[in-house]
Structures are given as structure tokens and as C-alpha cells.
Amino acid sequence: MTLALDISHLLNASDPQARSQEIAALRNLHPSDIAEALEESSAEPAQMVEILNQVGNHKAIEAFAQLSMEMQQECLEEGKSQTMLRFLENMEPDDRVDLLKAVDADVRETIMPLIAQAERNAIRKLWHYEEGTAGAVMTTEYAMLPKYLSVAEALEKLRLQAPNKETIYYIYITDVQRQLLGIISLRDLIMSKPSAKLEAIMETNLIRVPHEMDIEEVAAVFSKYDLLAVPVVDKDTRLLGIITVDDVIDIIEAESTEDFQRISAVLPFDEEYFKRPLPRLFWSRFIWLAVLLFTSLISTTIMEMNAAVLNKMMALAFFIPMVMGTCGNAGTQSATMVVRGMALGEIAIGDLGRLFRRELVMGLLLGGALGVMAYFRVFLQDRDIMLACIVAIALVATLLTANLVGALMPLVLKKIKLDPALTAGPFIATIMDAIGIAIYFQIAFLLMKFF
Amino acid sequence: MTLALDISHLLNASDPQARSQEIAALRNLHPSDIAEALEESSAEPAQMVEILNQVGNHKAIEAFAQLSMEMQQECLEEGKSQTMLRFLENMEPDDRVDLLKAVDADVRETIMPLIAQAERNAIRKLWHYEEGTAGAVMTTEYAMLPKYLSVAEALEKLRLQAPNKETIYYIYITDVQRQLLGIISLRDLIMSKPSAKLEAIMETNLIRVPHEMDIEEVAAVFSKYDLLAVPVVDKDTRLLGIITVDDVIDIIEAESTEDFQRISAVLPFDEEYFKRPLPRLFWSRFIWLAVLLFTSLISTTIMEMNAAVLNKMMALAFFIPMVMGTCGNAGTQSATMVVRGMALGEIAIGDLGRLFRRELVMGLLLGGALGVMAYFRVFLQDRDIMLACIVAIALVATLLTANLVGALMPLVLKKIKLDPALTAGPFIATIMDAIGIAIYFQIAFLLMKFF
Numbered sequence: 001m002t003l004a005l006d007i008s009h010l011l012n013a014s015d016p017q018a019r020s021q022e023i024a025a026l027r028n029l030h031p032s033d034i035a036e037a038l039e040e041s042s043a044e045p046a047q048m049v050e051i052l053n054q055v056g057n058h059k060a061i062e063a064f065a066q067l068s069m070e071m072q073q074e075c076l077e078e079g080k081s082q083t084m085l086r087f088l089e090n091m092e093p094d095d096r097v098d099l100l101k102a103v104d105a106d107v108r109e110t111i112m113p114l115i116a117q118a119e120r121n122a123i124r125k126l127w128h129y130e131e132g133t134a135g136a137v138m139t140t141e142y143a144m145l146p147k148y149l150s151v152a153e154a155l156e157k158l159r160l161q162a163p164n165k166e167t168i169y170y171i172y173i174t175d176v177q178r179q180l181l182g183i184i185s186l187r188d189l190i191m192s193k194p195s196a197k198l199e200a201i202m203e204t205n206l207i208r209v210p211h212e213m214d215i216e217e218v219a220a221v222f223s224k225y226d227l228l229a230v231p232v233v234d235k236d237t238r239l240l241g242i243i244t245v246d247d248v249i250d251i252i253e254a255e256s257t258e259d260f261q262r263i264s265a266v267l268p269f270d271e272e273y274f275k276r277p278l279p280r281l282f283w284s285r286f287i288w289l290a291v292l293l294f295t296s297l298i299s300t301t302i303m304e305m306n307a308a309v310l311n312k313m314m315a316l317a318f319f320i321p322m323v324m325g326t327c328g329n330a331g332t333q334s335a336t337m338v339v340r341g342m343a344l345g346e347i348a349i350g351d352l353g354r355l356f357r358r359e360l361v362m363g364l365l366l367g368g369a370l371g372v373m374a375y376f377r378v379f380l381q382d383r384d385i386m387l388a389c390i391v392a393i394a395l396v397a398t399l400l401t402a403n404l405v406g407a408l409m410p411l412v413l414k415k416i417k418l419d420p421a422l423t424a425g426p427f428i429a430t431i432m433d434a435i436g437i438a439i440y441f442q443i444a445f446l447l448m449k450f451f
Numbered sequence: 452m453t454l455a456l457d458i459s460h461l462l463n464a465s466d467p468q469a470r471s472q473e474i475a476a477l478r479n480l481h482p483s484d485i486a487e488a489l490e491e492s493s494a495e496p497a498q499m500v501e502i503l504n505q506v507g508n509h510k511a512i513e514a515f516a517q518l519s520m521e522m523q524q525e526c527l528e529e530g531k532s533q534t535m536l537r538f539l540e541n542m543e544p545d546d547r548v549d550l551l552k553a554v555d556a557d558v559r560e561t562i563m564p565l566i567a568q569a570e571r572n573a574i575r576k577l578w579h580y581e582e583g584t585a586g587a588v589m590t591t592e593y594a595m596l597p598k599y600l601s602v603a604e605a606l607e608k609l610r611l612q613a614p615n616k617e618t619i620y621y622i623y624i625t626d627v628q629r630q631l632l633g634i635i636s637l638r639d640l641i642m643s644k645p646s647a648k649l650e651a652i653m654e655t656n657l658i659r660v661p662h663e664m665d666i667e668e669v670a671a672v673f674s675k676y677d678l679l680a681v682p683v684v685d686k687d688t689r690l691l692g693i694i695t696v697d698d699v700i701d702i703i704e705a706e707s708t709e710d711f712q713r714i715s716a717v718l719p720f721d722e723e724y725f726k727r728p729l730p731r732l733f734w735s736r737f738i739w740l741a742v743l744l745f746t747s748l749i750s751t752t753i754m755e756m757n758a759a760v761l762n763k764m765m766a767l768a769f770f771i772p773m774v775m776g777t778c779g780n781a782g783t784q785s786a787t788m789v790v791r792g793m794a795l796g797e798i799a800i801g802d803l804g805r806l807f808r809r810e811l812v813m814g815l816l817l818g819g820a821l822g823v824m825a826y827f828r829v830f831l832q833d834r835d836i837m838l839a840c841i842v843a844i845a846l847v848a849t850l851l852t853a854n855l856v857g858a859l860m861p862l863v864l865k866k867i868k869l870d871p872a873l874t875a876g877p878f879i880a881t882i883m884d885a886i887g888i889a890i891y892f893q894i895a896f897l898l899m900k901f902f
Contacts, residue, residue, distance in 0.1 A: 158641065187619055190606060190609065224487075225483050245696050249673060256791075257791055260787050261787070272795075273789070274802070282816050285817060286820055290820075293776075300769045300773060314761065318751045318754045320768070321751060321888065322747040324772065329743050332877065333736050333739075337715070339711075340707075344704065344723075346725065365733050369737055373741065426776075
């Protein structure tokens, strides 16, 4: 399905015919594909802007909007102000604010006064919403009509309003204070009698989100109600903007990627894998591996403290990978299920008690079953009842602990406003390893004294 | 945002007034919320169907469609055939086929002859597409018009066709062989002059997907082109159906959940966490933990084989958690990044060489940096140059191996048609543990002989 075009000729061809052929090929592409071709080429920002200038105004604007934020930023900082101004004024308001926040303050201050008044107002409105909230991802471009219009009048108004609005599949009915009264889908509008009044056909049982709602929750609302767009309102239900489904897909994918990165102990990053420069990729990984290496030394210290026990029964060392591994795996299972359940809105902080009971039972069942298996494995190979007992009891105890910690920690982190996905990651697993080894040696020590 | 209503009174109230109040409250809810209220109640399938029968025909149909597949299945197997028939005939064709595939063959054979001819044809058309492909998730309800109509005629036709079609935001222009010629968005249709011919305004540069395309790739197409729906075609570009964005959101979330489950060694399941019965949740987890427990015994065996080395230098045991842990963490990092990159279409099988070079460099850099850190940590605490050398060299070697295996295995699995997410999971990590321990003891053995 990739339609990416190799545009290397465009960059350094002296042959004008080859150039014009490639430009013609580019002009036929979807804007997203033009953006992809540019991203995958080695074009400098200045060259990109020059190429975009040749693919037609509408496509250039759309293609620019599809470039990655880093590319947009480089183009803007390059500073072909006339072209860039045109691109900026035609971007989606929410993307434009993100871009302007990312560029150098100098560049921003040069370009801001040149932007048309209407767009500058939109920028000001969106500037202060906190990242990760509904307000920060909403757009201020939507179709808004008063309730007393007829369907025919509404369609006429839309024809006048809509050329700049990609998002007219829902029409929002507001009063003079911009209070949201109702919503009509474009489908219902064209299905209705031309003489009907909007207030008679509008849906008043509204799905809407407050501007401070977390974007993960917004995504859950889209998924539950199968929406194409959702209105964002302030505390007096005044309409502030809308969030469209294409942004929601990007949000869902970005949030999942971030969770995957946290679970695998990589510092979250936005770029595609191959586009992340090696030194920065190194850093994203190294910092976590180094932290984990030092954390794992807790296990080393615990073993050193138990050197006497280990000296008496060296076979204990042989089963360390099994106890550590099983404990880590069970903890990761619980944590990942709970983190995912929270991301999808299936598990909330109020479910703490219910979750504790469920995972307590689960930990005992799993520990019991695996403990019995481990007992027979050790006994049949080593014919050593004490060793078998130590391994089996340690397995039950460590697994139960890991299971409960894994299940409950995400809720605790959520409560103290940290990302729950951190708990599904190796940091907790490494600490669990240390706890597991401590329990293992403690049980060995007690049983050896007892017999 | 949860509007869930407690409908327990509805289930066992003898007070008719309380009942009718609750029914009235239900009737005011969005169908998705009615479905949620039913799911969270303890209602039997027969009671659910009875309650649905009282919330109004349109809402009942929509609410039924929003129930989980398991609930729908129980309702259908309960067999209130008249009501169920009405629900079935009004479901989205793709969901209907999934449901009919899930129910008992007996139930299916009883109900199939009762379904109207048109719907039965739709079922037959969708029945044979392989799960996980575009064909299996597409719907056959869409607006299709010939190219010679004018805009005004098209709007008229839509008004006649559309009452049953939720998905008229794109209109598909086909010839008599159903060959897809163009697409017009509803927005462009209402923005155009009423006298314009469809063929003059339709977009012919089409984004479309073949019916056998993997649904993860379909999701990537939506995300790239910001679509509300995409047409699905056969090899002669005949229109077979369309996939709508609300289904794509569900697909993206389900696929991510499955990847999370695989990464954390839980057998994939569909239900919400709290809805999965305990015995089945136990099984999803136990089976993997048991496999991993036995796999970890490879490490035990390797250590037993190296008992002589360990006897000479017991301190070696103390650093096993560090070598195992670091090696597992690095492998998980690479594997997760590659698996996620593949899911988002950023990394393909053709990138093998590029990936190998990148991860080779990365493995050497990370191994080098962490090896030096480990050397000093061991040397400063134990004042034992040989032990420090063993740990440091082992760390470089195991980390490099884990990194390359983690990065390349997902591509290998994809090649042999297994789910790449399996490699980011603990199965590979456990095998890597064994390889890591083997390398560690081998290096210890060699260095001890050398000095």
C-alpha cells in the first residue's frame, strides 16, 4: 500500500525534463504520500518548501500539514515567510498551536504578527490548554448554527461557511452565549424536510466532553459511542471546540506506543524507529538499563548477605533463575492486564478492593499449582526433600507477592498521578527480583534451621 | 463520563411504578449506555430481551448491537425468535456474521431461514472472508451511485437509499460491473452545484484496500490518510464493501490489547478484565507460567553442569541476577520497539539488513557502556580483577546477543507467519536467560583457565 515515490532526482537533477516529470508525478499523489516522499528523501527544509510550492496550492497545504512536527519546525525556522505563512494559516488550529509552541521563540515572534487576525485569535484561544487534555487536541473549526434556521437555510449557510471546514459531518446548534443546545449530523440534515426547523430535528441528548478531560478518556468516549467528532465544552457547557476522529486515532496509537515503551523500559519517544538518531536512541535505552543494572545489585547484595546459606547448600543457586523468572512473569502479567484495563476504562481506582480479592485468589491458585510442579521437578531430579520444599514454598510466597504488587501498584501510581504503565515495566520487575531472592533465602534459612 | 444506570430494580421489582420509572430513564439513554447498563446488571438473557423490547424499537436495535458478542450470543441462544430476528436483520452485516459464526449450529440453522432474503445474501457474501482480513470487518451497507447522475439527483437517491445506511459520508461511484470508478464525500456533494454531474466532481485518485489485506495494515491506511471509511475491492477493483472508522478504532484497540497480552505472557482474551471468569483467567495465565517455569529449568541445568566452576568461585552466583536481568531487559527493549514499529508499518521484512546494522552498533555501545560500569562496581566492592573481567565481558557478550535476537526475531516470526509480538514476551526472555547464563559460565571457565 506504500505509494512512496523516490524524489532524489528532484533534489539534484540538472536535467529540467526529468525534474518536470517528477513534479508531475508528485502532483498526482495524495497529500499524505507527498509528505511521505519528502520525509523519506534527503531534502533540506528549503528544498522541501520549494518542492511544495510546485505541487499546487491545496495539495501543498495539506502535504505540509502531514509532515512530522520536526520537519514542519525545520521548515518554519528556515523562514520562507510568505509560503510558510500560507501553510500556517491553513493548518488545523490545534496542530498549528503545537507547531508554534515547538519553534524557537524568535521565529514565533517574527511570524505571529504576520498571521491574520482571525487565526491569531484561534491561536490565543488554544494556547493555554494543558497538554494531554481534550482542550489541547480540539480544533476551533466547526460548523455552528442557530436553532431557528430551517434545513434549507442551514444547507445554504453551510455552503458559505464550509469551504474552510473539513469537519461538517456534525452541525452544532448554539445560542448567543455559545451554549451548546443540540447536534445534527449532516446525514440527518440532508434526510430531513427542507422546511423543518433545526430545533425540531436536533439531538439534544448530547455526548460532550469537558476541556480538562484526559485524552485517553476522550478516546474511550469515541470508542464507546462510535463518534466521528465530539464537542468540547467549558463548565457552563459553552462550546469551545471539537475533537475529530482522525486525531483520536493518532492519540490512541501514540498512547499505546508510549505504554509499550514504558513496559519495555525505553524512555518514550515520538519519532518512527528508523528516524530516531542513534545517539538519542542510545540514550533512551541506556538510561533505563543503567538504572536497572544498579537496581539488580540489590539482589547481589542480598545473596552476598546469604553467602553462608548458599555455602551450605550450593544447589540453591541453581533454582534462582526459576524463582526469579516466575515471580517476574506473574507480576508482569498482573500489571500489564491492569494497566491495559485502566487505559481502556475497564478498571478504575474505586475497584481496588475487588481487584485485591481477585488477584489474591489468583496468586494463591497459580502459586499452588506451580509450587506443586516445582516440588516434583526438584525432588525427582535431586532426591532432596528439603531443597524441594524450599523451592516450592518460595515459589508460592514470591508469586503471591509479585501478583499483588503487580496488580495494585498501577492503581497506586495513578492515585499519585504517575503513569501506571511504569509498573508493568522492568523497574518493578527488578525490584520484585530482589524481593523474590530475599524471600527465597529467608525460607531456605528457616527450613535449614528447622530440620 | 460513565452514565451507567443501576437497573437492578427492573429485574426484581414488584412495584409497577418503580419499574415504569426505570424504563423511562432507560429510554432517555444513548444506546451504548443502555447496553452498558444491561451488561453491568445481573439480568438473564431473557430479561435483557424483555427490557430491550420496552425501550423503543430503534434504541433497542442499536443497544443490542452494542452488547458484547457473548451477551448477544446468549440472547440469541435463548431464542425469542421474533425479537431476535428483528435485531439480527438490523445489525451491521459484519457484526451479524461474527455473531452467527459464534452461536451453536442448531440455533443458526433454526434462525437462518427466517432472515429476509436480502440479509441472507449479505451474510453469504461475508461468510468466507478469513478472520483478520479487510473482508472480514467490512460492511456491505454503503451508498453506491452511477456516474451519470447530477448532484441534485444523487441527493434525491440518497434520501431514498439512506434510511438504512449509517455510512453515507462517502458515496461510491461504480459502473454496472460494480467496478469502483470514484468517490465523492457527502461534504463535496452538498458543496457542489446541483446540476453538476457526479463524474465531473468525483475523486478518481482512490485510496482503497484489497479484501485480503491484514486489518493492522488497514488501520495504518486510515491513520495515514485520515479517512472516515475505506472501500474494499477484489482483484478486479470491484467494490465488495467498506470499512468504517468506528470499526477501525475497535480494531486498533483490540490489536494493541492482544500485543500487550502477548508481551506479558497472558493467552489473549477478548473480555474486559473483570468479566473474564476466574477459571478462564487462571488458565490464560497458568499455561504460560508453567511453560516458562519449565523453560527456566534450562538455566538450572546449565548451572548444574557448571557446578565445578561455581564451586571454585561462589561469587559468580551473586552476579547472575545482574547478567540475566540486563540481558533480558535489552532484548525486551529491542523486541518491543521492533514489534511496535511493525504494527505501525514503520518497519518491514525488507529492513532486515538495516535493522541488523543498527542494532549491532547499538548492542556494542550499550554493552560497552554497561560493561565498564559493571567492571568498576565489581572491582570496587570485591577487589577481584578476574571476577570483574568475567562479569564485564559476559555483560557485553550477552547484551549484544540479546539485542540482536530481540530485534531480528520479530521479523523472522513475521516471515514464518507467526505473531511477532510473541518475541517481545517472556518466552524469548526466558530462553535468553539460559543463553546468557551459558555465555557467562563459559567466559568464567575460559578466563579461569587462562589466568
